[in-house]
Amino acid sequence: MRDVAFALEAAGSHRRRLNRIGLQKFIYLYDAVSTLYETFPPVEGHYTYKHGPYDPAIQNAVDSLAFRGFVHVHGVERDNEGNVSATYGLTASGSNFTQELAMVEPFQVRWRIAVDVAAKVNARGWGRLKELAYSEPTYAMERIHGFGRRLKPEDRFSNSTASLLEIFKRTLRAGFKDVRPSNQVILELFFRYLENYAHYSRRPSISVSSPSKGA
Amino acid sequence: MRSPITLPRLLGFRLHGFEPIFKGDVEQNLPTGPNIILGGNGLGKTTVMQAIIYGLTGGTNDETVEDQKRLRWDHGYFRERLSASGAGSVEVDFAFGNQQFSVRRGFRGSDVTALRAGKKGKWNENADEAAAAFRRAIREFGGYQTAQDFSFVVNRLLYLPETRRLIAWDTQSQVRLLMVVNQDAVMEEKFRKRQEQLRQLDSQKRHLHVVVGKLEQQISTSSEIAGYKQSEQDRGKNAGHETATNLGDLVDRLRKVARERVTADAHMASAARALSDVSLEVEGLRERIELIEATLVEGFLSKQERESALALHKLAESGICPACGTVQPELQAEAEQRSRSGLCMLCGSELRFESSNQLNTLRSQLKEKTRSQEAVGVEHILASAKLQGIIDEQESIQTEINQIRSEDPSLTLLERSIPIKSGKDLLIQKDELARQEADLEGQIIELRQDLERDYKRFRDSIDSRLHGLHAAYSEYATAFLGLSCDLEEVPQGQMMSLSILVPKFGETVRPNEESCSEAQRFFLDIAFRMALIDLASDVSEGSGTFICETPETALDMSYVDNVVKMFRSFADKGHNLILTANVQTDGIARKLLADIPRTERASRVLNLFDIGQLSDVHRADITRLKQAISKTLS
Numbered sequence: 001m002r003d004v005a006f007a008l009e010a011a012g013s014h015r016r017r018l019n020r021i022g023l024q025k026f027i028y029l030y031d032a033v034s035t036l037y038e039t040f041p042p043v044e045g046h047y048t049y050k051h052g053p054y055d056p057a058i059q060n061a062v063d064s065l066a067f068r069g070f071v072h073v074h075g076v077e078r079d080n081e082g083n084v085s086a087t088y089g090l091t092a093s094g095s096n097f098t099q100e101l102a103m104v105e106p107f108q109v110r111w112r113i114a115v116d117v118a119a120k121v122n123a124r125g126w127g128r129l130k131e132l133a134y135s136e137p138t139y140a141m142e143r144i145h146g147f148g149r150r151l152k153p154e155d156r157f158s159n160s161t162a163s164l165l166e167i168f169k170r171t172l173r174a175g176f177k178d179v180r181p182s183n184q185v186i187l188e189l190f191f192r193y194l195e196n197y198a199h200y201s202r203r204p205s206i207s208v209s210s211p212s213k214g215a
Numbered sequence: 216m217r218s219p220i221t222l223p224r225l226l227g228f229r230l231h232g233f234e235p236i237f238k239g240d241v242e243q244n245l246p247t248g249p250n251i252i253l254g255g256n257g258l259g260k261t262t263v264m265q266a267i268i269y270g271l272t273g274g275t276n277d278e279t280v281e282d283q284k285r286l287r288w289d290h291g292y293f294r295e296r297l298s299a300s301g302a303g304s305v306e307v308d309f310a311f312g313n314q315q316f317s318v319r320r321g322f323r324g325s326d327v328t329a330l331r332a333g334k335k336g337k338w339n340e341n342a343d344e345a346a347a348a349f350r351r352a353i354r355e356f357g358g359y360q361t362a363q364d365f366s367f368v369v370n371r372l373l374y375l376p377e378t379r380r381l382i383a384w385d386t387q388s389q390v391r392l393l394m395v396v397n398q399d400a401v402m403e404e405k406f407r408k409r410q411e412q413l414r415q416l417d418s419q420k421r422h423l424h425v426v427v428g429k430l431e432q433q434i435s436t437s438s439e440i441a442g443y444k445q446s447e448q449d450r451g452k453n454a455g456h457e458t459a460t461n462l463g464d465l466v467d468r469l470r471k472v473a474r475e476r477v478t479a480d481a482h483m484a485s486a487a488r489a490l491s492d493v494s495l496e497v498e499g500l501r502e503r504i505e506l507i508e509a510t511l512v513e514g515f516l517s518k519q520e521r522e523s524a525l526a527l528h529k530l531a532e533s534g535i536c537p538a539c540g541t542v543q544p545e546l547q548a549e550a551e552q553r554s555r556s557g558l559c560m561l562c563g564s565e566l567r568f569e570s571s572n573q574l575n576t577l578r579s580q581l582k583e584k585t586r587s588q589e590a591v592g593v594e595h596i597l598a599s600a601k602l603q604g605i606i607d608e609q610e611s612i613q614t615e616i617n618q619i620r621s622e623d624p625s626l627t628l629l630e631r632s633i634p635i636k637s638g639k640d641l642l643i644q645k646d647e648l649a650r651q652e653a654d655l656e657g658q659i660i661e662l663r664q665d666l667e668r669d670y671k672r673f674r675d676s677i678d679s680r681l682h683g684l685h686a687a688y689s690e691y692a693t694a695f696l697g698l699s700c701d702l703e704e705v706p707q708g709q710m711m712s713l714s715i716l717v718p719k720f721g722e723t724v725r726p727n728e729e730s731c732s733e734a735q736r737f738f739l740d741i742a743f744r745m746a747l748i749d750l751a752s753d754v755s756e757g758s759g760t761f762i763c764e765t766p767e768t769a770l771d772m773s774y775v776d777n778v779v780k781m782f783r784s785f786a787d788k789g790h791n792l793i794l795t796a797n798v799q800t801d802g803i804a805r806k807l808l809a810d811i812p813r814t815e816r817a818s819r820v821l822n823l824f825d826i827g828q829l830s831d832v833h834r835a836d837i838t839r840l841k842q843a844i845s846k847t848l849s
Contacts, residue, residue, distance in 0.1 A: 002512045038582075043501050067537070068516070069525035093523035101515050106508060106574060144219075144399045146679030156592055201218065 009098040010118035017087035025133035028053040032153035032161040046151040070094035135197035222759035232303030252795040254823030260795035270307035272366040273325035289325040311356035383740040420655040430645040479602040486595040687749040691742035694781040760791035779806040
């Protein structure tokens, strides 16, 4: 509930409402970078699923928050296959609850992560949220093995975001005694990595016409 | 990481200059679903199929595509049959996903001569550029590592020719196809090359064995040998055997490195255990922290519910049902009771609330454990790096040994049965070769174990995909046999044990072709191919094409409906199906087409009686043939 509230509030600060998939992807990225802030995502978390990383607890939490009056559900539609789509935003009560929560010491760091990740996503366009989450190293490695596999991007010792962030950190520190790169710098590098991965894993266009004969 | 391959979906083809087989140019679109090349004996059904495959791949004249020399073919196949072969050509339209291409090949050579991207794009007729662009399309849109992989998939998976070259019991083909289809999980080419290396080592060992035998023969017949036997102790001092000495040093180094590897393996295992232990402790602490944090969050939610007078607060305070909005005193009393007992006021389930006093302590414990986890993790990484270094060194020494062995001139002499003159040399050579043979045996065992381990790891990694393969196969094979049939994993392979998937029906596993009847082996092979096409299509989220020559040849009429059911099930998944068929009044073609709207049927049939050269027998029976064709189409 806390992470759903933080995600909706952080997205809302950029005048964005998240849909079901967007919410899943945002919280996945937000959990993935959490070790950079010396905190961890929930123990029982994300799994591989056909629409990318998925955590059933997130949808349950947002539905519960909606029932209790903390979340607005907008634009509910049903497509031809019976799938329901909607976007979510916080109600005034939800926003009050989130702001109070964000000021409590144990949750300040997670709120900071949500704000920072939202800023990075916003700079790249919210429409790219899905491809950014698909480029996260743990998911990219696990998806080939099928659905239902547990994702642990915070595991420092596997091919994961945590180990990538660690490499960035160590590289930036190398040769600079007492210099610590800020989380912002490392996060920016990580998002550039995701962008590049997404770019190169896309299928390129191909031309069969003669190459230009220019100088 | 490699992306999965995308199977080519055939969209149409055009044949130019195919006289005298056909009267003029041939053009046919291939819409999704069943497509029939309808003909009779000698009317060119096989030619059409071969032409399609030729257009797409240029044939199979490459040992990495077809390992049996007698089954290789290329443009020469057509040159022999066409009167104006120099001017003839084949054009095939196909798609990788949404990207459509058309490729043209002539018969002066097997290379691509022109390529077009898109449906209405411009043909690039510069042969070199077109060939390069085609290779690029295969790589970038199809995801294939090489043109040979593409050709292998088309020729060995998508196309079942009249030669009945089956894959269902062919270990090498099955393994390669499974690996290429799942190339995002394994480096197929590397695995294949290491298998080749294993074969070469085995062959070298056999040669050595023969040579050692020949040497022993020469020694036993040598009159000089007695005198030399006494001076065997001096053999090591022989200055003429520098190579053997070098080889000996290398073998010694190899043994030393192998011992180091055992130690490094043990160290690595111990680091992994330590890491696992500390990770468990970290997880336990995290769970406890999460629970306390959830309690805190729930406290804030309740507070906000009170302040904003939200639904659950209204229930507790005023008894207003959050669902229907009416006042329900009984519900209110129950909700209050549950709330006091630490239960959810609506469903009554237990809410585990934890005191927040311990939060700071747990957090500091977690921080400590995380540091310890990191330290153990670094040790694990170092152990892993050291192990990898040793493995690399081992491989490098083995390569050096192989190099020396292959350059050893005395080996060449002995293999050609050229006698070595000196008896002393004979003894030295024999001992050295026997030692090399033993060393080769060691290398073979190690490489075999490595390959078997890698293969098992690959199979484990695609476990969930294999479930899909089993399900699809079972669907097709059961439809054909009319009794439950599934795939069973059995060990196969001569040099090494590679488990492959074979049919099991009637409670019996069918480990080889001979355990099935002719029709069973043919149609179970088709079922296996179609299941693999399903698998590849699922992985790449696309669809494929299956091309089969005259399936009815092996079939009695009672199984026609079953085969039709099997093909229909495949076509219903959005795949293309291209079959050749002889004209029959109640055959597969007619029954498959029965599902297609009548107005579309003719467009799905290439009628070779219209374009082919009829024989006298055909001409004599033309009325009956026309009636049968008409029945098929109507």
